[in-house]
Amino acid sequence: MERDVWGADGAGERFVARRKDAVNRLSAYFQEHCAKSIAWGNNIRDSFSDLRFTDANRVPFPFMRAMREKFNLCSVVTESKGPRLRDLDGNWSLDVSGSYGLNLAGFDHYKEWMEGGLERVKDLGAVLGSLHPIVAENISILKSISKLDEVSFHMSGTEAVMAAVRLARFNKRRKLIVCFSGAYHGWWDGVQPGLGSERNITDCLTLKDLHPASLDLILHRAHEIAGVLINPVQSFHPNSPPPSDTILLTSEIRKTEDSSSPYAQWLHKLREVCSANDIPLIFDEVFSGFRLAPGGAQEYFGVQADMVVYGKSVAGGMPIGVVCGKKDLMRRFDPEHPMRIAYVIGTFSAHPVVMGAMNEFLHWLSRPVTPELYTEAQRRCAQWVRSTNETLNQLDLPVRVMNFTTIWTVLFKEPGRYNWLLQYYLRAEGVILSWVGTGRCMSSLDFSVEDYQELQAKIVRAAQAMKSDGWWLNEEQQPGRERAMRTRLIWEMVKSVVQVPKPLTAFYFEIMQRKKDDHHASHSNLINQLFHLLSSSTFIFCYIFIFFNFTVAMFLGMAALFVRQFGHAILEPPCHDKEKALLGFNTRNKSIIVGGYILIPVVQMIQGYGLESFTSILPSVALLWFLLTLAAVFGRVLYLIWAHDFRTSMIWFVKLITDPITDIFAYYNSADKIFRLPPRRGSEATS
Numbered sequence: 136m137e138r139d140v141w142g143a144d145g146a147g148e149r150f151v152a153r154r155k156d157a158v159n160r161l162s163a164y165f166q167e168h169c170a171k172s173i174a175w176g177n178n179i180r181d182s183f184s185d186l187r188f189t190d191a192n193r194v195p196f197p198f199m200r201a202m203r204e205k206f207n208l209c210s211v212v213t214e215s216k217g218p219r220l221r222d223l224d225g226n227w228s229l230d231v232s233g234s235y236g237l238n239l240a241g242f243d244h245y246k247e248w249m250e251g252g253l254e255r256v257k258d259l260g261a262v263l264g265s266l267h268p269i270v271a272e273n274i275s276i277l278k279s280i281s282k283l284d285e286v287s288f289h290m291s292g293t294e295a296v297m298a299a300v301r302l303a304r305f306n307k308r309r310k311l312i313v314c315f316s317g318a319y320h321g322w323w324d325g326v327q328p329g330l331g332s333e334r335n336i337t338d339c340l341t342l343k344d345l346h347p348a349s350l351d352l353i354l355h356r357a358h359e360i361a362g363v364l365i366n367p368v369q370s371f372h373p374n375s376p377p378p379s380d381t382i383l384l385t386s387e388i389r390k391t392e393d394s395s396s397p398y399a400q401w402l403h404k405l406r407e408v409c410s411a412n413d414i415p416l417i418f419d420e421v422f423s424g425f426r427l428a429p430g431g432a433q434e435y436f437g438v439q440a441d442m443v444v445y446g447k448s449v450a451g452g453m454p455i456g457v458v459c460g461k462k463d464l465m466r467r468f469d470p471e472h473p474m475r476i477a478y479v480i481g482t483f484s485a486h487p488v489v490m491g492a493m494n495e496f497l498h499w500l501s502r503p504v505t506p507e508l509y510t511e512a513q514r515r516c517a518q519w520v521r522s523t524n525e526t527l528n529q530l531d532l533p534v535r536v537m538n539f540t541t542i543w544t545v546l547f548k549e550p551g552r553y554n555w556l557l558q559y560y561l562r563a564e565g566v567i568l569s570w571v572g573t574g575r576c577m578s579s580l581d582f583s584v585e586d587y588q589e590l591q592a593k594i595v596r597a598a599q600a601m602k603s604d605g606w607w608l609n610e611e612q613q614p615g616r617e618r619a620m621r622t623r624l625i626w627e628m629v630k631s632v633v634q635v636p637k638p639l640t641a642f643y644f645e646i647m648q649r650k651k652d653d654h655h656a657s658h659s660n661l662i663n664q665l666f667h668l669l670s671s672s673t674f675i676f677c678y679i680f681i682f683f684n685f686t687v688a689m690f691l692g693m694a695a696l697f698v699r700q701f702g703h704a705i706l707e708p709p710c711h712d713k714e715k716a717l718l719g720f721n722t723r724n725k726s727i728i729v730g731g732y733i734l735i736p737v738v739q740m741i742q743g744y745g746l747e748s749f750t751s752i753l754p755s756v757a758l759l760w761f762l763l764t765l766a767a768v769f770g771r772v773l774y775l776i777w778a779h780d781f782r783t784s785m786i787w788f789v790k791l792i793t794d795p796i797t798d799i800f801a802y803y804n805s806a807d808k809i810f811r812l813p814p815r816r817g818s819e820a821t822s
């Protein structure tokens with residue numbers, strides 16, 4: 136079982152053992168240094184479903200159980216200072232989680248704003264329905280940032296997205312909402328057909344981002360579309376950078392009025408198509424608003440939307456969702472049909488404390504010096520990315536970082552089954568990551584050059600430890616790793632959707648193990664492998680051709696069998712000792728069967744047909760060969776039932792008939808290996 140977990144890329148026993156040690160070492164480290172946090176988590180895990188859902192969701196599902204058993208980590212913190220958090224055990228860590236994106240300015244600012252906000256409204260307290268006068272100023276600043284006519288307040292980003300979508304549908308009297316694959320718009324399943332929603336969603340079209348066909352479709356169905364909803368900073372999932380064109384934006388600090396990047400062009404194109412067809416363009420800036428620039432993605436990309444949704448940082452650390460929109464899209468009553476109402480409202484929508492903290496934040500944002508802070512922070516982040524990648528490259532570590540303003544992600548240069556483990560190594564180094572692990576990390580604006588240097592050192596140390604613990608093997612250390620990983624991955628995916636009964640899985644793995652043993656016992660010679668490739672391809676052809684021309688198929692099959700056995704008998708004779716350990720025929724039995732195959736045509740000729748009528752005996756020879764094959768195969772099946780049991784006999788039988796298929800996957804490049812010339816000495820230096 137442990138082998139399956141720590142050797143899921145097909146790594147050999149030596150590496151699996153090294154990895155097990157590494158996992159135990161890491162686990163012991165956390166048990167010692169985070170004992171209080173772990174105990175706290177263990178106490179509430181069973182009654183806190185959010186924690187149970189999020190504690191291991193950065194771990195791919197095949198490894199979740201093992202990681203939960205070994206780690207059971209959760210982040211319990213009691214204090215913040217600059218970009219650092221202090222946990223229950225007293226450890227200080229660098230926080231790059233961004234607090235789900237809220238922490239733009241630095242924790243210390245939010246402390247001030249939350250306190251200041253409360254101070255401003257404390258005489259009023261929790262009065263809802265009636266409004267504090269501060270609301271008017273907030274609305275006026277939000278209108279000027281969004282360049283839109285009206286504002287409404289909600290309690291979370293998700294709720295604000297729901298409100299925007301509902302208002303767009305109501306005011307356009309159309310049903311469909313367009314969004315783009317890979318985007319997240321909150322947990323509401325109305326715009327998240329993926330993410331585990333089991334409801335049949337018929338009023339949301341999820342199109343491919345950055346694709347001209349999406350524009351064509353919008354054009355085509357314009358009369359049905361109530362709004363095009365887009366998150367201007369898509370992607371940034373683990374190991375997934377923003378759309379490739381956006382990368383152009385990352386290395387340089389962009390001038391905000393420069394809208395010539397390909398991604399900006401895409402947003403402009405969307406804007407054009409929407410305007411030409413009277414479709415509202417809705418920017419979901421819950422994440423990107425105030426992160427890219429003080430004016431959000433609208434300012435950064437130079438595109439004006441018809442509705443904009445904000446959240447996260449905009450209430451200075453308090454929970455919020457905001458919709459800004461054009462007047463005719465924000466109406467909740469139909470002036471011509473008074474009975475038509477879009478009921479969008481919420482108890483806490485303009486809570487005085489939230490409005491107070493928002494006011495503090497909006498004042499900070501509107502200061503003339505604030506844009507400078509953004510420019511400086513983005514420059515520091517870009518410099519850090521360059522220097523970190525240089526160091527990682529020099530140390531030959533397969534990890535890179537990539538940023539987009541102050542959002543950054545970790546990229547892995549090599550495919551691997553354990554890249555996600557880096558988050559645990561980073562955690563041990565004292566880095567707190569977001570819920571998507573090493574994807575979509577964020578540096579707050581208060582990240583200094585020294586903080587970045589510390590972060591770089593931590594990333595490098597974590598990657599070095601991972602490398603020496605054997606999580607990243609090269610082709611030399613583990614031949615055929617990519618194929619092994621792919622096969623395992625496909626199998627795990629199938630198992631995750633199809634309920635394969637356990638005995639069947641065990642049966643499959645035993646067959647595969649026997650194939651592996653067989654390969655090691657008698658298939659290491661490259662020419663033998665090539666013969667197997669030839670004979671296996673012929674067998675597969677004959678499996679089908681036998682229904683069209685029985686005689687020719689049998690003769691072809693027999694030729695293939697002789698080629699195959701020639702390979703074993705001549706090229707790898709020592710294998711026979713090892714073969715004894717397997718279920719197949721031994722050399723003596725094989726010789727008897729081969730003798731039988733040779734005897735059949737000889738006896739047929741002697742029985743009076745003579746050489747002249749050679750062709751006339753072919754069908755009967757083919758039939759007798761076929762019968763002998765059946766007798767040999769089913770005789771062996773019966774023998775194995777008698778000597779072992781039915782299951783064992785079926786393992787041998789299924790292995791036998793599927794060997795031609797697996798041989799092709801195993802030996803398809805044998806010819807290439809035989810004929811590839813070894814590199815000439817010194818050729819690299821001269822070329």
Ligand code: PMP
Binds near residue numbers: 296
């Ligand atoms: N839209 C986007 C683009 C987001 O990033 C998020 C939150 N990550 C939401 C909507 C949902 O916001 P909330 O979690 O406040 O409901």
